[in-house]
Amino acid sequence: MKKLKLFVIATLFHFCVGTSFGQDIQVPGIARAITVRRDGRGIPYISAANDRDLYFAQGYVTASDRLWQMDLLRRVARGQTAEIFGKSTLEEDKRWRRFNVGDVAEKSLQYIAPKLRAALDSYASGVNAYIATLDGKTLPVEFRILQYSPGKWQPTDTIVIGKILADALSTTWTQDILRASLKKLPSEKFAEITNQVTADDVVLFGSDRKTAARSSIRSSDVSSSAISAASLNDRIREQSLDRIGLYAEGLAASNNWVISGKHTASGKPILANDPHLRPGVPGIWYLTELSAPGIHAAGVTFPGVPGIVLGHNDSIAWGATNVGPDVQDVYIETIDAQNNYKTPDGREPLKTRSEKIKVRTNPLQPETEIVYFDVSETRHGPIVMEDGATKYALGWTALDPRNTDLEAFFTVNRAANWLEFTKGLSTYGGAAQNFVYADRAGNIGWYAAGKIPIRRSGDGSVPYDGADSAGDWIGYIPFADLPHVYNPPSGLIVTANQRTAGTDYKYSAFSRDAAPPWRARRIFDLLDHKSKIDFNFVRDVQYDTYNIPIKRFADSVVKRNAASTVTVDLLKAWDGKMDPESSAALVANELRNCAAGKIAADNKPVPAFLIRERILQKAIDDDRQLWLPKAFPDFATMIRGCDTDITSDLQKRFGADRNQWTWGKVNVSRIPHPLAAVPFIGSQFATPLVSIGGSGQTPNVGSPVSMRFIASPGSWDETRQVIPLGESGDPLSGHYKDQFENWRTGTPELFPFSDAAISKAAVSTITLVPPTKN
Numbered sequence: 001m002k003k004l005k006l007f008v009i010a011t012l013f014h015f016c017v018g019t020s021f022g023q024d025i026q027v028p029g030i031a032r033a034i035t036v037r038r039d040g041r042g043i044p045y046i047s048a049a050n051d052r053d054l055y056f057a058q059g060y061v062t063a064s065d066r067l068w069q070m071d072l073l074r075r076v077a078r079g080q081t082a083e084i085f086g087k088s089t090l091e092e093d094k095r096w097r098r099f100n101v102g103d104v105a106e107k108s109l110q111y112i113a114p115k116l117r118a119a120l121d122s123y124a125s126g127v128n129a130y131i132a133t134l135d136g137k138t139l140p141v142e143f144r145i146l147q148y149s150p151g152k153w154q155p156t157d158t159i160v161i162g163k164i165l166a167d168a169l170s171t172t173w174t175q176d177i178l179r180a181s182l183k184k185l186p187s188e189k190f191a192e193i194t195n196q197v198t199a200d201d202v203v204l205f206g207s208d209r210k211t212a213a214r215s216s217i218r219s220s221d222v223s224s225s226a227i228s229a230a231s232l233n234d235r236i237r238e239q240s241l242d243r244i245g246l247y248a249e250g251l252a253a254s255n256n257w258v259i260s261g262k263h264t265a266s267g268k269p270i271l272a273n274d275p276h277l278r279p280g281v282p283g284i285w286y287l288t289e290l291s292a293p294g295i296h297a298a299g300v301t302f303p304g305v306p307g308i309v310l311g312h313n314d315s316i317a318w319g320a321t322n323v324g325p326d327v328q329d330v331y332i333e334t335i336d337a338q339n340n341y342k343t344p345d346g347r348e349p350l351k352t353r354s355e356k357i358k359v360r361t362n363p364l365q366p367e368t369e370i371v372y373f374d375v376s377e378t379r380h381g382p383i384v385m386e387d388g389a390t391k392y393a394l395g396w397t398a399l400d401p402r403n404t405d406l407e408a409f410f411t412v413n414r415a416a417n418w419l420e421f422t423k424g425l426s427t428y429g430g431a432a433q434n435f436v437y438a439d440r441a442g443n444i445g446w447y448a449a450g451k452i453p454i455r456r457s458g459d460g461s462v463p464y465d466g467a468d469s470a471g472d473w474i475g476y477i478p479f480a481d482l483p484h485v486y487n488p489p490s491g492l493i494v495t496a497n498q499r500t501a502g503t504d505y506k507y508s509a510f511s512r513d514a515a516p517p518w519r520a521r522r523i524f525d526l527l528d529h530k531s532k533i534d535f536n537f538v539r540d541v542q543y544d545t546y547n548i549p550i551k552r553f554a555d556s557v558v559k560r561n562a563a564s565t566v567t568v569d570l571l572k573a574w575d576g577k578m579d580p581e582s583s584a585a586l587v588a589n590e591l592r593n594c595a596a597g598k599i600a601a602d603n604k605p606v607p608a609f610l611i612r613e614r615i616l617q618k619a620i621d622d623d624r625q626l627w628l629p630k631a632f633p634d635f636a637t638m639i640r641g642c643d644t645d646i647t648s649d650l651q652k653r654f655g656a657d658r659n660q661w662t663w664g665k666v667n668v669s670r671i672p673h674p675l676a677a678v679p680f681i682g683s684q685f686a687t688p689l690v691s692i693g694g695s696g697q698t699p700n701v702g703s704p705v706s707m708r709f710i711a712s713p714g715s716w717d718e719t720r721q722v723i724p725l726g727e728s729g730d731p732l733s734g735h736y737k738d739q740f741e742n743w744r745t746g747t748p749e750l751f752p753f754s755d756a757a758i759s760k761a762a763v764s765t766i767t768l769v770p771p772t773k774n
Contacts, residue, residue, distance in 0.1 A: 034053050087360075097375060278703075279706065323433060330463045409424070455470075459508045481507075518548045541699060545695070545700050560620075585662075688744075
């Protein structure tokens with residue numbers, strides 16, 4: 001009888017969405033009535049009388065839209081995807097099992113505040129209450145296709161999702177291997193390839209001083225096979241994160257900025273944020289509004305995570321982009337035949353645990369076999385890579401159970417001013433983020449928050465010898481010393497994963513793996529000294545497609561007449577925008593990639609992306625013979641050869657008609673579902689495949705824009721926030737992809753906040769009530 005009753009609850013819950021009438025639904029596990037309104041996009045607005053009921057309802061409602069996604073996220077982090085996908089994901093599971101994040105999450109519970117622990121418990125109870133309503137016929141379609149049912153949601157499942165984000169946004173250890181390999185270069189080349197400083201940098205904290213390139217290379221040579229092993233790890237990591245829409249290419253994930261009222265038409269600050277992650281279905285963000293005594297917040301969160309991650313409350317708005325600090329070190333361990341490894345205090349035995357991974361023998365059948373997998377650990381962390389007899393252990397802030405991100409957001413959701421906001425950030429232990437801030441009093445600010453290690457010696461840029469103490473972590477950068485600004489005289493703060501701290505900042509590991517400055521520079525140039533800025537202008541900046549580095553390269557080609565007459569004329573007329581209909585954008589991009597590739601091929605093991613971003617333009621402009629490939633007398637000849645190569649390639653790909661060679665042919669809205677490629681059944685998960693503008697170096701990066709957000713404190717009902725597809729993960733739902741056109745075109749999507757505005761926008765209202773006592 002109880003199961004039937006819960007089934008009726010679930011049926012009514014879904015039936016009410018999209019209709020215009022109210023309905024009381026009895027839900028076990030809540031103390032007071034909870035109101036859930038939904039607008040035309042299916043966004044839930046949840047109002048409760050207390051925190052416990054609020055987070056219970058958030059778990060219940062989110063699970064009703066995204067349950068399979070939530071289950072997949074925890075399976076990825078716990079290394080349990082082969083149980084549902086088979087051998088194709090076994091190596092991904094092995095990689096995650098090395099980290100043992102389930103154990104880390106369990107230990108984290110003892111360090112989190114009681115109020116946050118209560119919220120996690122309530123959220124889990126809500127998810128489980130929804131799961132209890134389902135049976136074989138009402139489970140989300142992915143469960144039915146894969147023939148399994150979800151287990152109970154645990155508070156630790158929320159914590160392990162944070163570890164996925166840390167992996168997506170702070171994995172840099174393979175770059176340590178690469179840097180060590182670069183020491184074989186001549187000193188002049190090494191200095192240039194490792195120099196991040198450019199004239200286009202948008203530095204927010206400190207300043208740049210002219211110093212020699214810093215290096216702390218202490219380790220032995222790494223072999224070419226070590227580089228190959230590191231590359232294999234990167235590919236496995238990319239596959240794992242790509243499946244869930246959380247892969248951030250080169251850690252370059254997001255734009256944000258905040259403008260003071262002295263530059264806006266309204267006289268109030270405006271804050272904007274658009275995180276960039278390779279897209280997936282469903283999208284990684286879930287829009288929601290939460291209201292209870294002591295909290296009223298709206299924005300986006302990750303399915304499986306209570307509260308609001310990016311958004312606003314009654315008093316403040318905030319956004320985030322990735323910082324790119326070095327929070328991972330690799331240690332070359334000396335291990336003997338008895339599995340003891342060398343330490344400064346003598347030899348210690350390796351810690352070894354055996355992992356048991358369930359693997360489907362047939363992806364469409366639930367039967368599994370067991371694969372046993374041993375993981376070894378040293379004092380530094382798990383062995384993550386082996387190169388013959390050489391073993392590399394990983395030290396990573398995310399594997400410290402004291403480092404969690406949840407408490408920060410729990411506090412920020414309730415913050416009323418800069419002091420309370422930064423107090424919350426002081427507890428933040430997730431992947432380091434550039435948090436931008438604006439409040440109703442007109443204040444703006446930026447704080448780069450996160451736990452960034454201080455090493456006993458060096459800066460962690462290359463592998464350490466695990467046998468000594470030079471690479472030991474002796475603490476984290478004090479929160480007060482982390483870069484930040486509050487109400488800068490310029491009235492403008494821009495971050496886009498660029499290097500934000502000057503070279504005079506004493507902690508060189510802070511932004512070692514920062515992204516190139518192109519997006520930040522373009523955004524800054526569009527906003528700097530601009531007055532009367534309004535929401536529409538901010539939206540236009542988010543959608544801007546002007547590409548600084550490719551336009552400069554194209555101009556150099558024209559100046560040197562370094563291509564055919566047809567190509568030169570095409571590039572000469574180009575406006576620099578990566579628009580879908582542009583032929584010049586495609587040709588210029590192909591030419592630039594080819595040129596960088598030819599220089600890289602002559603300078604192995606330097607990867608082409610480093611040549612492209614740090615060497616190519618300056619080498620051409622200054623005729624730097626140091627970087628000219630031996631096969632060419634000059635750079636113009638090299639580029640003419642590229643023009644011939646790419647012309648032949650484009651003809652093969654798109655035909656002889658050059659009018660068909662457009663950027664939109666290669667830059668399309670690819671938003672895949674994990675099951676989309678399955679024969680016969682995958683088509684139901686299809687999403688729009690259309691040409692779109694933008695590229696990795698423009699403010700609008702195209703498909704990887706995972707959310708767009710614009711807000712002005714005090715004008716909360718004018719907030720604009722949109723995600724690429726929709727709120728629901730159900731392909732039969734009207735909210736599966738109903739936001740796509742607004743996301744693609746920039747048409748405003750208002751996200752109301754006041755009770756009056758929510759009531760006006762609501763198309764359905766249901767009330768969750770405690771069961772009637774008999």
